Amino acid sequence: MGGIRIMKSSWRAHNHPAYWAFMLHRVSGILLTLFLPLHFWALGHALGGTAKLESFLIWTDQPLVKASEIAVVTLLAAHLAGGLRLLMLEFLAWRDWQQRLLAIAAGITVGFGLVYLLNVV
Amino acid sequence: MTDKIDVSVWRGTEQGGFRHYSVPRLASQTVLDVVTYIQRRLDPSLAYRFACRVGMCGSCAMTVNGVARWTCRTHVEKVAPHGVLEIAPLANLPVIRDLVCDMRSFFDKWVRAEGYFHPTATRTDPIVRVQPDTPARRAADAGIECIGCAVCYASCDVVAWNVDYLGPAALNRAWTLMNDERDSGSKVRLAAVSGDAGCHACHTQMSCTEHCPKKIAPTAAIAGLKRATLAALLAGRL
């Protein structure tokens, strides 16, 4: 069946909130999965003694690293909030108010991110 | 408001492209009116599908300005206020020619999802009295108005990314039958809708629910199937 063309759906069909929520959840999941080994490796420095971990943590005190930390924490909060929304959509019988879960999830994300930002800066 | 509409229409199969036509603008004009005008007055070689032209058969579904819609129920002034229209065949289905797509895989998946009635009674049995207000019947009623137009299927990314994915319409139908007390196919149906090709591949993007012209929520039906399959798995029935 050579060369049958299949049209692809355009971004214009994807321009709605639930789709953005999906994309954010997927991208945040990927980034967190990439970050995690780095995180485990960093913690592993404690095996060399407190001093080793301390010197590593001093290195992390630069603006770029701090900014990345805030980003990771916000991504984690976003992934958590989005995940809770999904668990509710999938496991609770469908109700109209569930559409508003998206707004609540967004709020939780921003909340966590902000609290972390205000504490670390 | 312009007096002419600039219409780009997909022509061809795999070697194709958008061809431009200029169509007079009329009051209460639908996209189907535009396509019909082009075929009758400008270019008789244009291939397209329609039947009822009043929004009850789903045959005229096409991609209009990037979004899958029923062209007979889409007013030009709603989607093209500045007089620019782009019309293409539905996405996620092979193109036969121009605006006509091959619906076979869409309906094959319906069958693969066991999205058809498994009868229990015969014509000599009394008619089953189905109460309309039970939770199961309400769940079924929420999805039975589907006319198989494939707008949801064309709008779904998982359909595009996963060639085996049964799709929102087939799964929605399966869910309505799961909730039909007269049907006997629950066991085979749960198996049919499980796994990477089934309801578990749905990522709740909700493009199906967003674009369904009948305002059905296949996402809700698929969530129901997720719960039913998990319950069956945990109970050892799957």
Add this chain to the structure above:
Amino acid sequence: MSPRAQLQLWAAQRIGAAVLALCVTVHLATMIYAVHHGLSATAILDRTRGNWGWAGFYVLFVLAVSVHAPIGMRTICGEWLGLSDRAVDVVLAALGVALAIVGLRAVWAVFAS
């Protein structure tokens, strides 16, 4: 992989998600607490060293993420990278084992160092 096994993967991922919802909430709260109180590495390690409670918590956390993340990545590898059924299963196993090993090593590091 059979549809039934795929369903089991999906179920494991969702159960992992529920466990992680608790773990992540605790972890985020802990991080915010630590940062708010300006805890140094020494101070943090003082609290985790020899502490079976924290060790148990983080072991659970690592195991849950070692189940949850690879199953998600398996789907993404299939949908976005076009990897074959065989390949995505290899990715799943490799990622799961890798995360568990490096993660449990990290827990050991803050518990026993």
